[in-house]
Amino acid sequence: MPLDTYKEKRNFKVTPEPAGAPQKKKSESPKLQYVIQKHRATSLHYDFRLEHNGVLLSWAVPKGPSLDPSVKRLAMHVEDHPVEYGSFEGIIPQGQYGGGTVMLWDKGEWIPEDSNPTEAYQKGNMTFRLKAEKLNGKWKLIRINKNDKTWLLIKLKDEVAQPQKKYDITVEEPNSVKTSQ
Numbered sequence: 001m002p003l004d005t006y007k008e009k010r011n012f013k014v015t016p017e018p019a020g021a022p023q024k025k026k027s028e029s030p031k032l033q034y035v036i037q038k039h040r041a042t043s044l045h046y047d048f049r050l051e052h053n054g055v056l057l058s059w060a061v062p063k064g065p066s067l068d069p070s071v072k073r074l075a076m077h078v079e080d081h082p083v084e085y086g087s088f089e090g091i092i093p094q095g096q097y098g099g100g101t102v103m104l105w106d107k108g109e110w111i112p113e114d115s116n117p118t119e120a121y122q123k124g125n126m127t128f129r130l131k132a133e134k135l136n137g138k139w140k141l142i143r144i145n146k147n148d149k150t151w152l153l154i155k156l157k158d159e160v161a162q163p164q165k166k167y168d169i170t171v172e173e174p175n176s177v178k179t180s181q
């Protein structure tokens with residue numbers, strides 16, 4: 001089952017994270033959800049999530065995204081999350097998996113540029129556009145080695161790309177899109 005790993009790692013009597021609906025409801029919106037959650041766990045990282053086939057495909061990006069096409073950000077592939085996770089903000093109790101603060105850093109939609117997004121994901125070479133509060137424009141996720149969890153998140157050149165030295169988005173826009181704090 002798609003969310004088995006997610007469920008195995010968590011005790012839903014303790015963590016406030018969503019357990020995931022037993023039967024997935026078809027999304028009423030044709031838009032595909034994209035979110036980044038800023039997660040202060042053992043170490044700070046940014047969880048990058050794309051809705052696909054009723055789950056959120058997920059990558060943990062230690063340094064967060066960069067708007068600079070010459071900057072490649074390490075993105076560790078992690079377990080699929082339920083779509084309900086996309087609106088979650090809260091505190092995971094210490095001692096639980098991922099214990100720490102989860103903040104909704106960015107939210108919007110993603111638009112696949114690949115003609116077959118499932119195949120692109122399986123091949124480890126995804127191209128897409130983001131339409132969100134912080135990230136926009138064209139992006140790529142590329143798996144470095146086959147059968148490995150190591151991917152790279154890369155901004156593609158377009159009108160919203162910016163040199164990292166000029167604009168570090170994680171520094172300039174640190175707050176939640178839900179609470180502005």
Ligand code: MN
Binds near residue numbers: 041045060098
């Ligand atoms: Mn995380």
